[in-house]
Amino acid sequence: MTETFDDIPERHNMQTVAFYNVENLFDLRDGKFTNDGDFLPESVKRWTSKRYKNKLRKIGFAISNIGRQETGKHPAIVGLAEIENAKVLKNLLESKHLETCNYDYVHFDSLDERGIDVALLYDTKVFEPLYTETFSVILTDENDIPDYTRDILLVGGNLDGEKVYFIINHWSSRREGVKETEFKRIAASEKVSEIISSLTINNENARIMILGDFNDNPQNESLKRLIEDHNLFNPFETLRSFTRGTVKHRRQWFLFDQVLISTNFFKSSKKQFEFFKANIFDVDFLKQFKGTFKGAPFRTYVGKKYKGGYSDHFPVYAIFKK
DSSP, rough: OOOTTTTSSOOOOOEEEEEEEEEOOSSOOOOOOOTTTSSSTTSSSSSOOOHHHHHHHHHHHHHHTTTHHHHHSOOOOEEEEEEHHHHHHHHHHHHHTTTTSSEEEEEOOOOTOOOOOOEEEETTTTEEEEEEEEEEEOOBBBBOOBBBOOOOOEEHHHETEEEEEEEEEEOOOOOTTHHHHHHHHHHHHHHHHHHHHHHHOOOOTOOEEEEEEEOOTTSSHHHHHHHHHHHHHHHGTTTOOOOOEEEEEEEEEEEEEEEEEGGGGSOOOOOOEEEEEEEOOGGGGGBBOOOOOTBBOOEEETEEEEOOSOSSSOOOOEEEEO
């Protein structure tokens, strides 16, 4: 872990907003309402206390460095995906690299079939949450049986004294096929659209950020529709390439993790935050450093085989300055 940015001077006029799918952050207990059988000490994956603490330390190290090269400090806001419960968030914030970061969290349990949720971390020194709500995405399978997925989290509050809304997402995966599951991501997109409409009906100048693992690339219908309907800006449209993304599957890069923003973040005012830049946090310590998967995210597990890495996703971030 040589790539740290501790010698960068702190930029008080800048804040980082990040998103990170942390790949199955489960505790060691057998949850009554979660499908966590793979992540127990006696399971095939042998999810032990040592492995859990190693994961917490590594995820904490990654989070503490997102945007630090540009701002000289840890992110003000971090959206998270694949969190089992409030206990793992508490343990994460108590871990070595985050314990001094003044973070607190917003989290609600959802009915997701895998038992994973989204959450929001925030630096209490720069963000004050004033409003939180969750929204379910109503889905059914071919037999009209409810198909439970992650809720969408809305958090509104003051970021350095400025009112901002954050919408945190983890849309349905492509596991059963891209076309076969597209309707699920369209349904999530429509729910986000409803949330944005409810915010802008009361305040047409509401400043909104949509963070998430969308399980779709920027050019897919679910995201294109959202951007067009609400005049949003997606800085990640230009970042995906054949050699870069946030997830790698069968030697192909995908850019599923993104931060979308309302276009009023381009209005320049010395009192308001303005969009500065966005990027994938794909520094070397987060990458597989050798073998067939060299350059891909350094994962905790590949199948049932323990690798001891971070996550199967790279984090993403956007920087705002006054």
